[in-house]
Amino acid sequence: MASPKKKLQGLVAATITPMTENGEINFSVIGQYVDYLVKEQGVKNIFVNGTTGEGLSLSISERRRVAEEWVTQGRNKLDQVVIHVGALSLKESQELAQHAAEIGADGIAVIAPFFLKPWNKDVLINFLQEVAATAPALPFYYYHIPALTGVKIRAEELLDGIQDKIPTFQGLKFSDTDLLDFGQCVDQNHQRQFALLFGVDEQLLSGLVMGATGAVGSTYNYLGKKTNQMLEAFERKDFSLALNYQFCIQRFINFVVKLGFGVSQTKAIMTIVSGIPMGPPRLPLQRATREFTDHAEAKLKSLNFLSFAGLKDGHLEACG
Numbered sequence: 542m543a544s545p546k547k548k549l550q551g552l553v554a555a556t557i558t559p560m561t562e563n564g565e566i567n568f569s570v571i572g573q574y575v576d577y578l579v580k581e582q583g584v585k586n587i588f589v590n591g592t593t594g595e596g597l598s599l600s601i602s603e604r605r606r607v608a609e610e611w612v613t614q615g616r617n618k619l620d621q622v623v624i625h626v627g628a629l630s631l632k633e634s635q636e637l638a639q640h641a642a643e644i645g646a647d648g649i650a651v652i653a654p655f656f657l658k659p660w661n662k663d664v665l666i667n668f669l670q671e672v673a674a675t676a677p678a679l680p681f682y683y684y685h686i687p688a689l690t691g692v693k694i695r696a697e698e699l700l701d702g703i704q705d706k707i708p709t710f711q712g713l714k715f716s717d718t719d720l721l722d723f724g725q726c727v728d729q730n731h732q733r734q735f736a737l738l739f740g741v742d743e744q745l746l747s748g749l750v751m752g753a754t755g756a757v758g759s760t761y762n763y764l765g766k767k768t769n770q771m772l773e774a775f776e777r778k779d780f781s782l783a784l785n786y787q788f789c790i791q792r793f794i795n796f797v798v799k800l801g802f803g804v805s806q807t808k809a810i811m812t813i814v815s816g817i818p819m820g821p822p823r824l825p826l827q828r829a830t831r832e833f834t835d836h837a838e839a840k841l842k843s844l845n846f847l848s849f850a851g852l853k854d855g856h857l858e859a860c861g
């Protein structure tokens with residue numbers, strides 16, 4: 542069994558991998574990035590080398606060094622550092638899982654292999670099990686993101702009996718809009734032992750209503766504070782205020798989605814909001830255009846997402 546750590550709760554920022562203008566990883570800003578998340582966004586958990594971190598576009602040695610840097614910089618500042626160790630090669634995934642354990646990460650997550658794919662639940666579980674077994678002391682999370690992996694095995698099906706196969710299983714990151722599937726994951730989690738983390742930031746409030754215990758996402762890098770206010774309103778059962786916050790966040794996400802939104806754009810937005818240079822993405826992604834950046838910045842300003850001070854709680858107009 543994994544050491545029964547404190548359950549992963551609240552917001553988890555899917556970290557960006559900062560890069561230099563010539564495409565190398567910019568390790569030098571990671572310490573500053575940790576402080577920014579904790580102090581400015583109130584976010585104390587991170588998910589490293591995932592989608593937003595371009596984890597699958599990094600070499601294995603880069604992934605190891607990135608993971609190490611986040612763990613080192615996060616020590617005594619962050620609550621939990623979860624490392625995504627999914628890869629097409631089981632061997633690489635195992636190497637990364639073992640490495641995550643060695644460096645003292647708090648958990649590992651794995652996506653379904655997405656080129657040669659598992660076609661049923663049992664095969665997927667076998668793959669995950671072999672990765673999890675190389676880090677027997679680390680909490681294991683399945684990262685469900687069917688739109689990107691093309692592996693559409695439903696999460697509720699996967700969860701059924703999973704701890705018999707993977708004793709370190711601690712939960713999942715659910716990046717899909719199928720609330721029937723998500724709800725059924727919550728429904729079968731009777732003992733509430735798993736962290737069921739919702740991964741569609743613009744719909745988090747629906748995820749909370751359905752029983753999400755936390756959330757992992759790209760926007761918590763720069764909208765963490767705002768989203769935390771939504772979580773607090775939800776906790777207080779002030780649902781109309783929570784909805785105001787969700788709408789406010791949706792206005793921004795909807796705006797950038799219409800301009801074309803992905804990891805490259807997340808890097809550009811985070812650079813604007815935090816002032817920390819995230820650099821360009823790596824091919825096959827392309828840098829966000831100047832036009833995107835200008836429009837996004839204007840929208841951030843008009844929603845008052847650039848200066849958090851002075852926003853009066855409860856006023857929908859405040860971000861309109």
Ligand SMILES: CC(=O)N[C@H](C=O)[C@@H](O)[C@H](O)[C@H](O)CO
Binds near residue numbers: 593759
């Ligand atoms: C596909 C993708 O990257 N999803 C992210 C996490 O899973 C989300 O955090 C989104 O970036 C976010 O919900 C905005 O659409």
Ligand SMILES: CC(=O)C(=O)O
Binds near residue numbers: 556
């Ligand atoms: C959003 C997320 O969890 C990721 O970037 O992997």
